[in-house]
Amino acid sequence: MFSKKTTEQIECENRPSHLGIKSFYNNPKHRGWIYQSFLFLFLIGFFYSIVSNTLDNMSAQGIKSGFSFLNTSAGFDVLMSLLPFQTTDSYLKVFTIGILNTILVSIIGIIFSTLLGFIFGVAYFSRNYLIKKIAIIYVEIFRNIPVILQVIFWYTVFNALPIARESLNFGDTVFLNVTGLYLPLLVGESGSGLVYSALIVAIVSVFLVKRWATKRQEKTGEQFPILWTSLGLITGLPLLALLVSGVPFHFDYPALKGFNFRGGITIIPELISLAIALSIYTGAFIAEAVRAGIQSVPAGQTEAARSVGLKESKIMSLIVVPQSMRVITPMLNSEYQSLVKNTTIATAIGYPELFTVFAGSVLNQVGQAVEIMFMTLVIYFCINMTISFVMNRFNKRSEITTR
Amino acid sequence: MTLAAVGLVVAAQSSFAGSTLDAVKKKGSVSCGVSTGLAGFSQKDEKGNWSGLDVDVCRSVAAAVLGDASKVQFKPLTAKERFLALQSGEIDILSRNTTWTHTRDTSLGLNFAGVIYYDGAGFMVSKKLGVKSATELDGANACIQAGTSTELAIADYFRENKMSYKAITFDTSDQTRAGFESGRCDFLVSDQSQLYALRIGLKDPSAAIVLPEVISKEPLGPVVRQNDDEWFNVVKWVVNASIEGEFQGVTSANAKELQANGKPGQKRLLGSEGDLGEKLGLPADWAYQVIKQVGNYSESFERNVGQGSPLKIARGLNAQWNKGGIMYSPAMR
Numbered sequence: 001m002f003s004k005k006t007t008e009q010i011e012c013e014n015r016p017s018h019l020g021i022k023s024f025y026n027n028p029k030h031r032g033w034i035y036q037s038f039l040f041l042f043l044i045g046f047f048y049s050i051v052s053n054t055l056d057n058m059s060a061q062g063i064k065s066g067f068s069f070l071n072t073s074a075g076f077d078v079l080m081s082l083l084p085f086q087t088t089d090s091y092l093k094v095f096t097i098g099i100l101n102t103i104l105v106s107i108i109g110i111i112f113s114t115l116l117g118f119i120f121g122v123a124y125f126s127r128n129y130l131i132k133k134i135a136i137i138y139v140e141i142f143r144n145i146p147v148i149l150q151v152i153f154w155y156t157v158f159n160a161l162p163i164a165r166e167s168l169n170f171g172d173t174v175f176l177n178v179t180g181l182y183l184p185l186l187v188g189e190s191g192s193g194l195v196y197s198a199l200i201v202a203i204v205s206v207f208l209v210k211r212w213a214t215k216r217q218e219k220t221g222e223q224f225p226i227l228w229t230s231l232g233l234i235t236g237l238p239l240l241a242l243l244v245s246g247v248p249f250h251f252d253y254p255a256l257k258g259f260n261f262r263g264g265i266t267i268i269p270e271l272i273s274l275a276i277a278l279s280i281y282t283g284a285f286i287a288e289a290v291r292a293g294i295q296s297v298p299a300g301q302t303e304a305a306r307s308v309g310l311k312e313s314k315i316m317s318l319i320v321v322p323q324s325m326r327v328i329t330p331m332l333n334s335e336y337q338s339l340v341k342n343t344t345i346a347t348a349i350g351y352p353e354l355f356t357v358f359a360g361s362v363l364n365q366v367g368q369a370v371e372i373m374f375m376t377l378v379i380y381f382c383i384n385m386t387i388s389f390v391m392n393r394f395n396k397r398s399e400i401t402t403r
Numbered sequence: 404m405t406l407a408a409v410g411l412v413v414a415a416q417s418s419f420a421g422s423t424l425d426a427v428k429k430k431g432s433v434s435c436g437v438s439t440g441l442a443g444f445s446q447k448d449e450k451g452n453w454s455g456l457d458v459d460v461c462r463s464v465a466a467a468v469l470g471d472a473s474k475v476q477f478k479p480l481t482a483k484e485r486f487l488a489l490q491s492g493e494i495d496i497l498s499r500n501t502t503w504t505h506t507r508d509t510s511l512g513l514n515f516a517g518v519i520y521y522d523g524a525g526f527m528v529s530k531k532l533g534v535k536s537a538t539e540l541d542g543a544n545a546c547i548q549a550g551t552s553t554e555l556a557i558a559d560y561f562r563e564n565k566m567s568y569k570a571i572t573f574d575t576s577d578q579t580r581a582g583f584e585s586g587r588c589d590f591l592v593s594d595q596s597q598l599y600a601l602r603i604g605l606k607d608p609s610a611a612i613v614l615p616e617v618i619s620k621e622p623l624g625p626v627v628r629q630n631d632d633e634w635f636n637v638v639k640w641v642v643n644a645s646i647e648g649e650f651q652g653v654t655s656a657n658a659k660e661l662q663a664n665g666k667p668g669q670k671r672l673l674g675s676e677g678d679l680g681e682k683l684g685l686p687a688d689w690a691y692q693v694i695k696q697v698g699n700y701s702e703s704f705e706r707n708v709g710q711g712s713p714l715k716i717a718r719g720l721n722a723q724w725n726k727g728g729i730m731y732s733p734a735m736r
């Protein structure tokens with residue numbers, strides 16, 4: 001917006017301001033501020049009048065308004081909740097649960113879509129014909145089918161599984177049926193703290209070792225087997241602690257009691273279907289982004305890397321992918337944001353995320369559309385701003401550093 | 404930009420209040436919110452014709468106001484969409500098996516214009532489970548339609564009986580039924596009348612049974628916007644006319660005859676005496692048209708949910724007050 005200053009302008013600004021108010025107004029910067037503040041005031045007034053008008057109209061129609069409903073008890077059950085929930089808990093609690101469920105499926109989706117995207121995006125450049133074709137077919141199929149159909153498809157697949165009493169049984173520890181996937185839960189007993197601490201210590205030392213190894217390589221050119229050391233640390237230390245403390249863990253196995261499985265961890269089919277569909281769908285777009293990113297790296301880079309004798313796999317991971325990141329990252333950012341917005345499709349299958357449970361069930365029981373929609377919008381806005389913020393930080397690091 | 408802004412503000416200012424009756428007369432049809440498909444209440448056949456108890460309410464209103472029961476535009480709505488559709492003015496009447504509750508009546512800016520079916524929530528379970536009573540359902544999964552009063556009724560019932568359940572909610576009744584059939588849930592909760600309707604839609608109706616427990620009050624009736632008393636009165640008295648018609652023995656077959664030669668009460672109802680229609684802003688023969696074209700309450704009941712239908716629901720609570728039920732029209736005078 002503010003272009004480079006001409007010498008004239010600079011001279012102007014440096015002149016003594018004996019002209020008072022006039023020169024203040026003549027300064028383009030100040031003038032800009034004045035215009036901006038007028039616009040700002042106008043916008044505030046504008047939105048204020050829309051909001052107050054809406055509220056007036058609603059009260060004239062006899063529709064309740066305000067946020068006091070948040071403290072009343074919900075009176076209905078929520079299918080899945082990361083916090084303990086009872087039907088007597090408040091709508092505010094339902095709101096929180098909805099947010100957490102949205103975040104949960106978003107995180108799962110982001111992790112798996114990124115994995116799929118990078119695998120298939122890189123596979124596109126494979127010299128193996130079959131692998132390359134699979135990558136192309138994956139992208140073309142899943143990018144072109146509306147995501148809502150994909151969600152319903154996976155949910156239908158799930159619905160075709162046997163009923164609870166006839167579950168697929170994997171060694172009496174894992175069960176799969178139409179009501180969900182049941183996994184054993186690892187429960188820590190007293191003394192398990194030692195193992196957790198060992199794990200944390202291991203993770204921290206991996207970071208330190210990595211820093212040290214990079215420094216050393218920069219100085220001396222000597223390489224250090226980071227991968228193996230890290231793996232050793234992360235498995236070895238906790239294992240040692242486990243033995244020392246006498247294995248203070250046991251599994252809580254799911255078992256069929258009455259109608260359903262109890263114990264262990266239950267993953268509901270709504271979550272699984274939604275996560276699969278979103279990961280595969282968004283993964284296809286990310287694969288395209290990765291492909292574009294890799295193609296943006298000049299071929300000369302690969303050739304140069306080959307000429308210094310780097311292995312093919314190292315060329316990808318050390319030369320091409322890092323350089324392609326500055327093209328990929330901004331695209332990843334918008335793919336992640338679409339994924340978050342697409343979680344609202346959950347309403348088709350009843351996964352209780354924010355939109356389904358708050359802008360759906362609660363809105364229906366309370367009827368205060370303006371307040372509820374406003375709260376819902378703000379949350380999606382915040383989640384996506386957070387993603388943007390993180391990705392922009394990441395992007396800064398992968399930008400070309402010019403001197 | 405400024406102009407557009409001013410336009411928006413003005414638009415936001417224009418209030419919705421206005422006469423629905425005049426608007427309906429002007430456009431020549433009644434927009435009626437119904438379900439997406441529920442046997443006996445509102446259902447579309449292959450030819451696109453709607454029928455059902457809820458549908459008959461809208462057709463009766465069209466007959467009374469416009470003299471032609473076919474002048475109705477139906478708008479299928481899920482439980483979640485229905486109130487917003489009415490508040491926003493998209494429909495003139497909501498007649499979608501909607502339970503009259505205190506909260507809905509007082510906080511949504513809506514009014515319930517009467518009760519056309521006294522219902523209560525109940526359970527349907529698969530026979531295979533061997534469950535005989537709802538008290539054996541501890542720990543089971545429930546299929547429920549999202550945004551219904553049933554969602555609340557079941558929570559109360561399980562809390563009262565110190566049992567637990569998991570609610571699997573769906574947007575439409577087809578999805579709810581599919582969830583039940585696939586075994587995603589062990590039982591289905593809904594208004595009893597709808598359970599019978601859903602049951603005949605199952606691939607194998609005899610594989611499911613409806614449990615005896617009725618766990619809530621679900622009086623179903625048409626809804627209109629608040630602050631439009633004229634329209635509220637029209638819908639309320641059209642409903643009453645159909646109930647009063649049965650009470651007075653007026654049917655679609657004998658309405659013409661009774662209009663000319665009936666008892667005083669019958670003549671007043673049918674418009675050949677008195678000015679009941681005029682007071683509603685309607686033609687004198689408003690109730691005559693309702694009964695002639697759509698039938699009285701009993702005719703409508705038997706045709707849609709009673710002996711003349713696959714549902715075969717007994718009149719029970721929905722019989723006239725002098726026949727063991729609680730259907731009662733205030734005085735037509």
Ligand SMILES: N[C@@H](CCC(=O)N[C@@H](CS)C(=O)NCC(=O)O)C(=O)O
Pocket residue numbers: 437438439440441480481482500501502503547548550551552553574575576577579592593594597621623
């Ligand atoms: N009476 C209940 C309505 C219950 C309800 O919506 N039931 C379902 C049957 S499970 C239904 O009618 N569905 C028809 C549709 O989705 O259009 C209420 O007012 O909340």
